[in-house]
């Protein structure tokens with residue numbers, strides 16, 4: 001094959017296919033070749049994990065790639081993430097504390113059948129002019145200023161092809177990471193096993209309790225990504241558009257070792273012990289399973305992402321942390337947005353050195369700042385009060401800053417990036433610091449918080465600021481307005497952090513619930529700053545909201 005391509009993408013999965021579409025839509029003249037090892041169409045349902053999408057990726061799929069009509073017609077609308085916490089027996093779903101939206105969400109998201117979705121993406125990118133060689137396995141790359149040579153095999157025969165750019169989207173095959181030795185461990189030891197079962201599983205049918213059923217309109221629970229949780233694990237139930245259901249266990253190695261779940265028989269026994277109600281619902285006889293897959297220690301980092309020498313990684317070939325909040329496609333959306341911007345500018349003759357450096361640093365820093373959300377946090381999963389507050393905190397930071405930046409193209413706006421991330425006391429640095437303080441607080445709180453709660457329903461939209469953050473995601477802003485909005489959101493986050501801390505510190509140490517506190521000094525083990533100019537007083541509106549998720553409401557004594 002002598003043809004020279006502008007871009008060769010090794011790996012035609014979610015990341016590779018969407019990158020090709022994004023590039024082609026921006027510039028139809030770009031020549032793109034995708035090498036994909038799969039030999040034929042992807043199977044329905046039992047293909048890959050990555051079925052649940054959240055707000056950032058949904059914006060990418062619907063608005064950036066223009067897939068709104070396809071998604072609405074062929075994939076399921078999603079009714080948010082939904083969590084069931086531990087209670088006494090776990091046999092009665094209606095008495096477990098439940099967290100999730102009651103009413104239709106203002107910002108849409110979807111449950112993807114990855115087989116049907118990838119087949120559609122493949123068809124679309126071909127229509128846009130991308131060439132795809134199925135059954136081709138990328139093996140090696142020889143880098144050259146005149147174009148990189150990608151070596152691949154097809155039907156046992158070795159071939160090569162040349163591209164100005166080479167992108168590794170081979171996921172865990174890690175073509176470039178291994179070649180250029182930029183692997184990096186992620187300090188987060190969690191494993192997963194999953195399987196698909198034929199047919200619809202509607203958890204509304206798991207109880208006869210009419211009052212519980214009526215908390216939501218029929219089938220809305222079914223459309224949620226459902227998490228059943230206890231210390232060290234969560235069990236997922238995700239509906240698929242093909243009318244099948246995805247089931248998975250994600251568990252911390254220290255608390256539920258991999259060897260206790262890594263065969264279907266062991267996973268069934270594990271469910272019998274840990275989630276007995278689910279046993280008869282999600283564990284059909286082995287011969288009726290659509291598939292069963294395992295993945296040990298899936299989190300991994302990367303030392304590199306984008307090079308001005310015209311190579312890059314995207315998707316799981318780069319970094320991946322944890323699926324608890326379904327962020328995998330978010331990272332792909334960000335990754336592809338940075339990468340397509342670099343490729344388009346480079347092919348237009350622009351020097352991309354500075355942007356490649358800034359995008360890579362921002363990407364890697366983003367991964368680092370997201371790590372404390374998951375690291376060591378599986379040990380909190382059996383604690384309802386801590387997890388409710390943590391989940392609302394994690395959503396608040398996600399909706400108020402990264403989602404808003406993404407929908408406003410802030411991640412490729414150098415003015416925004418410089419102001420937020422490139423200065424030592426910029427908002428990006430403060431954001432990371434404040435989040436780290438809060439994630440540490442959740443761990444410090446654990447030895448003091450033991451209550452088991454039952455019979456409660458909590459909705460993120462019971463909190464005014466959560467609604468404001470979510471509804472703010474699609475709002476468009478000019479650069480200065482965007483920076484102003486992010487600054488306002490950061491002040492709200494500081495108030496939320498301070499208010500949560502006041503309650504926790506009151507419970508643990510008996511400190512006043514109305515004390516002033518510097519949110520960047522929050523800690524149960526270090527001395528806190530209550531007197532400097534940085535210490536802030538309670539904001540009544542935020543206090544009212546935070547008390548909604550404080551299950552001890554009446555126990556506040558001051």
Ligand SMILES: Cc1cc2nc3c(=O)[nH]c(=O)nc-3n(C[C@H](O)[C@H](O)[C@H](O)COP(=O)(O)OP(=O)(O)OC[C@H]3O[C@@H](n4cnc5c(N)ncnc54)[C@H](O)[C@@H]3O)c2cc1C
Pocket residue numbers: 010011012013014015016035036037038048049050051052053057136137138139169170171173175192248250295298314315316317323326327328329330332
């Ligand atoms: C347990 C678990 C649950 C997850 N749940 C979610 C979720 O709910 N939502 C979410 O957004 N994300 C989720 N993710 C992340 C999700 O897996 C990623 O979002 C997404 O699938 C990664 O896409 P990708 O294109 O990088 O990899 P893939 O989609 O796996 O694509 C890689 C492609 O490369 C091909 N390939 C491999 N090697 C070669 C080679 N040498 N040459 C040519 N082709 C090759 C493969 O055939 C494949 O098609 C989850 C991850 C895990 C581990």
